[in-house]
Amino acid sequence: MNTPTLETERLILRKFTQDDIKALFLILKDEQVNKFLPWYPMKNLEETRKFYEERYALQYVQPQGYAYAICLKEYNFPIGYIKVEMEEHHDFGYGLRKEFWHKGIVTEAAKAVVEQVKKDGLPYITATHDINNPRSGNVMRKVGMKYRYSYEEQWQPKNFPVIFRMYQLNFDGNDNFVYKKYWDMHSNHFVEEL
Numbered sequence: 001m002n003t004p005t006l007e008t009e010r011l012i013l014r015k016f017t018q019d020d021i022k023a024l025f026l027i028l029k030d031e032q033v034n035k036f037l038p039w040y041p042m043k044n045l046e047e048t049r050k051f052y053e054e055r056y057a058l059q060y061v062q063p064q065g066y067a068y069a070i071c072l073k074e075y076n077f078p079i080g081y082i083k084v085e086m087e088e089h090h091d092f093g094y095g096l097r098k099e100f101w102h103k104g105i106v107t108e109a110a111k112a113v114v115e116q117v118k119k120d121g122l123p124y125i126t127a128t129h130d131i132n133n134p135r136s137g138n139v140m141r142k143v144g145m146k147y148r149y150s151y152e153e154q155w156q157p158k159n160f161p162v163i164f165r166m167y168q169l170n171f172d173g174n175d176n177f178v179y180k181k182y183w184d185m186h187s188n189h190f191v192e193e194l
Contacts, residue, residue: 002060002062002063002064002065003015003059003060003065003066003067003068004116006068006112006113006116007073007112008108008109008111008112009108010072010073010105010108011070011071011072011073011105011108011109011112012071012072012073012076013068013069013070013071013082013109013112013113014068014069014071014076015056015060015067015068015069016052016056016067016068016069016078016081018052020052020069020078021045021048021049021052022045023069023077023078023079024048024051024052024069024078024081025042025044025045025048026097027078027079027080027081027095027096027097028041028042028048028051028095029041029042029043029048030097030098032098033095033096033097033098034095035133036129036130036132036133036136037095038155038156038157038158039051039157040157040158055067059083059086062086064086064120065086066082066083066084066086066113066116066117067081067083068081068082068083068109068113069081070082070094070096070105070106070109079096079097079100079105080094080095080096080097080100080105080106080109081094081095082094082106082109082110082113084113084117084122084125088181089126089179089181090117090122090123090124090125090126091125091126091127091128092110092113092114092125092126092127092140092145093127094106094109094110094136094139106139107139107142107143110139110142110143111142111143114143114144114169117171118171121171122171123170123171123172123174124168124169124170124171124172124177124179125145125168125169125171126166126167126168126179127140127145127166127167127168128164128165128166128167128182129164129165129167130162130163130164131150131163131164131165137165137167140167141167143169144169145167145168145169146167146168146169147165147166147167147192147194148166148167148168148178148179148191149165149166149178149182149183149189149190149191150163150164150165150166150189150190150191150192151163151164151166151182151183151185151186151188151189151190152164152186152188152189153182153186164182165192165194166179166182166183
């Protein structure tokens with residue numbers, strides 16, 4: 001059950017391995033790719049290896065996990081990542097090297113992962129994006145997620161205020177359930193007319 005490999009028309013979604021450190025570095029070192037992510041771009045392979053061990057290797061020993069390398073079928077070389085956290089928020093996130101942007105790759109990967117977590121019985125997923133990154137919200141909508149609310153957070157470790165939009169997709173038929181933890185944690189919260 002632990003991180004099953006998924007295939008789509010163009011992609012293989014699989015676990016990252018130690019052999020993928022260089023590929024992961026290519027994704028994580030790019031300032032544009034990491035502009036809207038909570039960490040700073042990686043400076044070298046050593047930082048990337050540590051990131052891999054903390055973010056991927058540890059997740060792969062859990063009984064259930066979804067932390068994928070996005071690979072084009074013809075190369076099986078990671079060009080991005082997509083994940084659903086197993087904590088209470090079931091946060092859904094993704095990143096892709098910029099030379100592969102605007103080709104529908106993340107949406108294709110996202111649909112496959114959403115299908116898998118639904119099949120495996122997760123009750124819902126959430127996802128957030130910086131209001132200055134509306135393309136991320138487009139992906140969320142394309143996989144059926146609905147906008148629920150916005151909130152302002154002092155973002156760490158970058159330490160500046162960001163307004164996030166929170167999206168959610170419920171799989172258990174309870175369409176009225178809204179994950180309110182971010183709303184409750186941050187005093188500046190509101191619902192936008194999108």
